[in-house]
Amino acid sequence: MGVNKTFDELLSSKDISGILSILDNNSENALSNIKKYNVNTHNINDREDKILTNEKGERIGLKKQWKLPINYPKYINEISLVMLFGNPVKWNQISKKTDNAYHKFLDVLKKIRFDYAIRQCKRIAGAESESALLIHWEKEEGGLPDILAKPLSKSLGDDLYYSKDQFGRLLNFARVYNLKVGGDVKQHCDIYTKKNIYRCVKSNLGWDVNIEINLAGKIPVILFQQNTEFGDVNPLIERQEWLASTNADTNDYFSSPILKLHIDKIASMPEKNDQGKIIKLTGEGGASYLTYDSLPEGKKYEMDFLDKHILRGAFTPSIDYENIKGTSNMSGKALKQLMILAKIKADMNKEIYGAMLDRFSNLIIAIISNILDVKLKEECKKLTITHEFQEPFDEDISTLLNDLIEAKQNEIISQQSAVSLNPYVTNASEELEKIKIEKEEKVEKERAVNIFESGI
Incomplete structure (x- = not known):
């Protein structure tokens, strides 16, 4: 009777095939979903042409049978994507005295082209039911650390393996892919744990394994899983x-x-x-x-x-000519009513992607603290960032600003809330500080004018 080895035991013995056998994998289901998503592989394409025969039963030709796949899946998926990430996610700093760490966080997002990467991951997950965003760091020529993000999926050539605890938290993650090196195509497997990263290459004698310390202290992967949109x-x-x-x-x-x-x-x-x-x-x-x-x-x-x-x-929603003619004059509120079905789905998807965005921000803060800029370690410990999904259709900004002004004057909301809701403001805390300085300067100027006019 064989003995079942644990994940750590298999790692210590460099049994990579054994490790993959005990991890969860969704590749077969992803392949099935890809077939349903791409119009050239829909089942209707398997429809055979009709053989024509004469009265004697002899074959006299072939009659083409039409195969008309309809691209519903892509249409449905793209509408869902636009409703969730049509406008970039808004990140807010709610901690104090952490501006340097917060700006570094925003710089990293720009560096890895996060807004584009998250859209690609969402599109793939909506089509295949699964995708992942890998955060990778390496040293540049000058010795400084560099960072990039890479979407992973079956359609991109990756087989994804993972295990989770009872609360859905990622315990281990592995990526299997083929890479051409020196004219030869070799199978690679990268295994990520909180402590180490295992770079494995398959050879004729088994797996060659190189072990790296995971400096981030977190698995640098965000795994997105959902039912396909269609x-x-x-x-x-x-x-x-x-x-x-x-x-x-x-x-x-x-x-x-x-x-x-x-x-x-x-x-x-x-x-x-x-x-x-x-x-x-x-x-x-x-x-x-x-x-x-x-x-x-x-x-x-x-x-x-x-x-x-x-x-x-x-x-x-059905977006055809009859439904959208005249929408150029529609307000944002009217467009929302037209897209109400998609809005309902977007709210359901936020339950999945909201949690993943929280984990993403924590991961980036850990990478900044431990790898990219260790001088910010103490600030990163205090840094707290929240996110907001933005509406896909821009509001009537003039109307919104007038509503905020009226609400502030009637003391329904505070100045801080009004500033944070202003779509022109990207950093509410900085904007409030600027407003405070401008008020103080205005008071000082008025005081100087009063002194001059009074002749004192």
């Missing part, structure tokens, strides 16, 4: 694609009118691919046309039903 309605999408494809075949067959000739006997029937089809019928002499007037009512009803419930089931 998963609940995928069966409806497949049915809609089938109806559209078979209806296209029907249109090809019946779109051209068929001439009916009334004679004593049936002389011939048209071939399916013929143009200007003629059917010769028995009866009194004469001729007329047999036409395909319109889509059957039952099929039209079903296709409309499917379109409606695909979008409703995915909490996605």
Whole structure:
């Protein structure tokens, strides 16, 4: 009977394959979701063309069967992305005397192009159900530490492995990928723990392992996991694609009118691919046309039903010409009403991504404190940062500012709250300090003018 080894025991013995076998992995599900997401791999594309035969059963040709994949998944996913990260996340400093650490935090976000990276991670997770953001540091030529962020996913060539505790906290993380080095493609595996980072390369004799100390003290990975944005309605999408494809075949067959000739006997029937089809019928002499007037009512009803419930089931508004004409004059409030379904979904997604953003800010603060700028270690210990998801549609700023002024004058909110809600202000604490200085300067100028006019 074999003995089950723990993660640490497998690490100490450099049994990388054993480690991967005990970690969770979502690659198979991600591959299935990728197939459903990309239109060129939808199931409807597997529809086979129809073999044509003559009266003797002999094959005489091939009739193309239409394969019409519809890009519902991407449309649904992009609307969800825009509603959550259409405008960048706003980061707020709520601690005091931590300005240097806070500005360093903002500099790091700019350095790693966070606003673009988080959008890419969200897009991938919405399509595949999983993605990750890896924060990597290394020394530059001058010896100073550099930092970058890399999105990870199955579609980007990564197999992600991980384990979590009962509270959903990440305990271990591994990334398996192929890398071309010196003309040879080798399999790599990077394993991250709070203490160490294991750089592993597969060789003919097993795995070569290089161990690095994890200076950050935290696993430098943010793992995003969610249900795909379109998963609940995928069966409806497949049915809609089938109806559209078979209806296209029907249109090809019946779109051209068929001439009916009334004679004593049936002389011939048209071939399916013929143009200007003629059917010769028995009866009194004469001729007329047999036409395909319109889509059957039952099929039209079903296709409309499917379109409606695909979008409703995915909490996605229908944005077509009839719905958006005239929106150039719409207020932000009116646009919100139009996008109410997407707003509901965005609020649900905030439950997932809000927690991940909290972990991200803590991770970056730890990297600043321990790697990028150790002089800020004490400030980083006191630094507290919060985040806010921004509305995807800009508010009517003049109206908002007037509301803030009125609320302040009526003593409904404080000056600090009014300043923090001002969309033109990026750092409320700095702005309040500037306002204080300007007030003091104004009082001093008024006092000097009063002294001069009084002749004292």
